[in-house]
Each structure stands twice: as structure tokens, then as C-alpha cells.
Amino acid sequence: MIIPKLAFQNILGAGLRTWLNVIVLSFAYVAIIALNGIYGGMQEQAVQAQIEVEYGGGQFWQGQYDPYDPFSFQDAHGALPPQLQNWIEEGNATPVLIRQATIYPNGRLRTILLKGINPDQTVLNIPSHFLADEKDVTPALIGSRMAKSTGLELGDYVTVRWRDKNGTFDAQDVEIVQIMNTSVQTVDNNQIWVPLNDLQTMTQMEGEATIVVVDRNFQNREPIEGWTFQSLDVLLKDLMDMVKSKTIGGSIIYIVLLMLAILAIFDTQVLSIFKRRKEMGTLMALGMTRVKVIELFTVEGAVHGVLAVLVAVIYGTPLLVYLATQGFPLPASTDSYGFAIGEKLFPIYSAQLIFGTIILVMTVTTIVSYLPTRKISKLKPTDALKGKLT
């Protein structure tokens, strides 16, 4: 334990230079944890919202359905097999019929997805109960983004044109009965939700659906002929990839901070080894081996990392806890991120993130501290005592 003790004494004795390095390094700790916490929170919120509003516990897709291929929509419908029908009746799943359609809001033409959903379903967190009202006109539910982009308001009527099962065009007006606020764009943009029965009648697809969303608490996933089960891993892959790409972009900030801190420590180490040659000679004269001298100087550099943890804890803990509990409001522009975040973002700091960051910074600091000390291995005690580097 002599080396760490001496290292702490030396590094604390170096005064201001030490504290400048420590403070910069502590910024790196806090920045890494804060930024990763933000991305962690972003991912968690996005995943939760997506699961609650769109994916549930996974989806069964009718064999023809491919969300990336709009041409597949025309044929992507099928009668619900008995197994799925049972689950739907038990409330463990809900069917959604998806058709392409055209609307004519305020004299303009717009291609949309017309989605039929059971008004009394509870699998997805969509305010579908607004579609339960018995009206002469088909009730329709849209998201706030859709309302904004089309100029549609509550109570407005809009003409919808679609193709039925046989490919024949038909059209009718629907009434906007609710505009929902949702962070999930994929149930909002260019979409109109109508009662499933109404859509099945309109398209002559009674008893049919395009996808069946399974409740997130329902564990049964047995294969069903003609329908493909899409797990959450598959459904969330795009979202995860998107968050990952944001994370990589954001990590540049803390990489720069970390590099600054590392550069400062490297500089300090080089300066130390240049300035303290006589001290090294004395250490050797008093009986310290070269290896121990290298160890001492390396640990001195690494001690910056330890002190930085302590400093980061002092100011970082209240800051990070505040952000995690209070969250921070997001500007409207975050909607363009392409995934659901919500109005407020609550960062999440996992133990893995915190300890991983500490280990990362400590490792990098130790390596950077060690590199300049390699010169000591060639140092002759007599040259060191004279203040020379061999």
C-alpha cells in the first residue's frame, strides 16, 4: 500500500495543477454519465411508448404484410384464425386492419393509412374508446401531427376514398371525433383510425385483419399458420438503431472532454517526469527499484482519476439526480428525431453506466499515465540525481 499512499501524497502536494486536471476529468465523468443517461432515458421512454401504443407484446402479421412495402397493403388482409380469435375475445390481443386510402382535407389530396381498431380494446394505449360513439357518420381518430399537417380539427368531416376487397374504389366522409396527443409518430403521421367493424364493412373484409397485436403481459406465442409473429426485438430494431446513431453523435461531446482531460494528464505526467528526475534519483538511492518508481508515477497519474470520481460525486450527484427526477422539457424539434420521446425526458443512470464510466476513465487515465513513465525504465540513478534524463 506504500505506492498508493505516496502517490496520493505527491499528487495532493502538487496543488493547483492537480486540481485543474481533476476538475477537467470530473467533467468528463459527469458528461459521460449525463449524456449516456439522457440517451438511456430516451431509449427507455421511446421503447415504452412504442410498446404501449403500437407494438404491445409483439405482433402477428398476415403473411402478405410488409410495412416497408406499400404495394403489399392491398393484399395484406386475412380472416382471423380461431386461435387468434380466442385471444382477441379473451382480451389478450387486438386486431388492426390496415388499408391505403386517400383523403381530401381542405381541397387537397393526401395518401394515408386507414386503420381499423376495436373501440373497446385495451391492448394498445390509444384512445380508441372515442370511436365507440354510435353516429351516422364513421367516427375517426387522428393524431395531433396529422391534424396539424392536414388542418383538420375536432368535429371536421373529411372525405376518405379507398379500394375494397375487390379493388373497387369507394368513398365516404368520416368525422374527426378526437385528436390524440401521442409521442409515437408511427400511429399519428398520415394515419386515420376508425372502428374496425366499420372499416371491415367499408372494405368488404368482415372478420379480417392485417395485424394482431398481442398484449404485453400475454406470454403465448405459438405459431399460427399464415401469420408471422414479430417479436419486440424485431419490431424495436429500427428504433434501437436510431437511438444508437443518436448516441454515437452525442458521444463526440464527451470524447472531446475526455481527450482534453487525458491530454492534461499526459502533459502533467511528461512535465513531472522532466521536472522530478532528481526526485526519481533520490527514490532509487533510498532503495526504490525502477519498477516501483514507474509504478509510483503511474499511480500518481491514475490518482487523478480517483480524485476526479470524488469531485464528480460532489457536484455530479445532485445535478444528475435532479435531472433524473425532474426531467427536462424537450423542444418541439425533437419530434424530428423519428422516435417517441415525449414532452419531458427523464435520464436513466444504470449502475452499469456509472461503474462502466468509472472503469473506462480510470483505465484510460492509467494508460495515459503509464506511457510517459516508460522513460524511467532507462533512467540511470546517477543521471537522475544530476537531473539528467538518460
Added chain:
Amino acid sequence: MNNSVIIKTKDLVKVYPMGQHDLVALDHVNLVFQKGEFAGVVGPSGSGKTTLLNIIGSLDTPSDGSAVVLDRNVETLSNKEAAKLRNQHIGFIFQTFNLFPVYSVFENVEFPLLLQRMSSAARKKAVYDSLEWVHLADRAKSKPAQLSGGQSQRVAIARAIVKKPEVVLADEPTANLDAENSHHIMKTMVQLNEELGTTFVFSTHDEKVMRYLRRKISLIDGKVAKDEVISKKRGKST
């Protein structure tokens, strides 16, 4: 080696390459030091005094010949063995004191004992005993920057003797001190030599130091020019 012989050099040669030429710092030096000697190596700058002390102290190795210190051949010691020899058996006193500025007086003196992994209680006792020897026990908590030159060198002496070494090598110990402090330092070392039986070998060209020597070895151009015993008594206290 005779039991009372503590250091023996045989045809000791040290050559430093200087560009295309070689500088001969020590030229076939043959010396024997007995236990308890208070000897000085004197001579002008560049005569090889420090080189001789460095080799005896296992800080350097000879180019040729041999140096046997406490029955160990310096030229064959590994780095680790040399460090162990220095830590356990040899004390060093430097011209510029070489104290660690961030440590207190106590911590500076304690340092060699930390390397020996001595217990905390034993270390504390040894450090205070050593500081008592040099009359600085009351400055144990001071930092080197708060001490005068004389006090700093006394701390360096305390550090050198704290582990009770067989040999103390002092390289120009009074060169940075005024006359009064030089005398105090030399008197302290004479006292340590007499009471602890520690062998002292100095390098010096300071006349004030020479007055205290029991044996004076003159080096000129790396060769022993004269080796004279001044007094049979240990040290000189007058």
C-alpha cells in the same frame, strides 16, 4: 573478506564515453574501508570523487575492476539487489539535500523505512530517535521549504541514519552550507560515527570537512594520489 573490511575496491575503473573520446573518471582505484571509518575522498572537481561514491553506493557500475560492498560485488548486482542493498545497508547524504518537498520532515525521514515495510509503531520510534540525533524532533511536522539549509541537511542525515545503515555515503554534504552549519553537520556525523559505529565516507573539497576526517584519500584524475590516516580515533571532535 576480513570481517572488519566493509568496502573494498580492486582496480576499479570507470570510463564515460564522450563523443569520440573516453573520459576516465576512475583509473585502477584500490581502496579498503574498515568498519567504523570516518574517511573522506578529497580532490578537485572532476577527480572522480562522486563516481567512486556512486559505485560504492551501487548507484553505478564500474567499467572494469570490482567493488565489494558488504560482501556483495556491486558490478554483478541486479537492479533489484542493488536497490535492496541501498535500502537496507547504505545511507546517502547529498549536496543539495534531496528532500521530498511535498513530505513533512517526519515523512522524509520515514521514507526508507516504508520501503522496508517496517511496522508503523517501529517506524515512528525510529524516526523520532533519528530526529532526536539531529536535534530536529520539534520540526517533525514542518515541510522542507520551512527549514534552513543546515536544518535540511540535518533532516537528510536523519533520513540516512534512520535505518541504522552500515555505511553512510555523503557527497559534498557541506557544499551548500555556511561555515557554522558545516561545523554543526560535521559534529553531528562525528557523533553518529562514534556512538553508532556507522562507517562514513565523504566526498569533499571543503577544508572545513577535511578537519574532521580520520582518513583522507586524495583523488587526482581518477587515481589515488594519497591515502593518509590522520587519527586512529573515530572521527575528530575538536
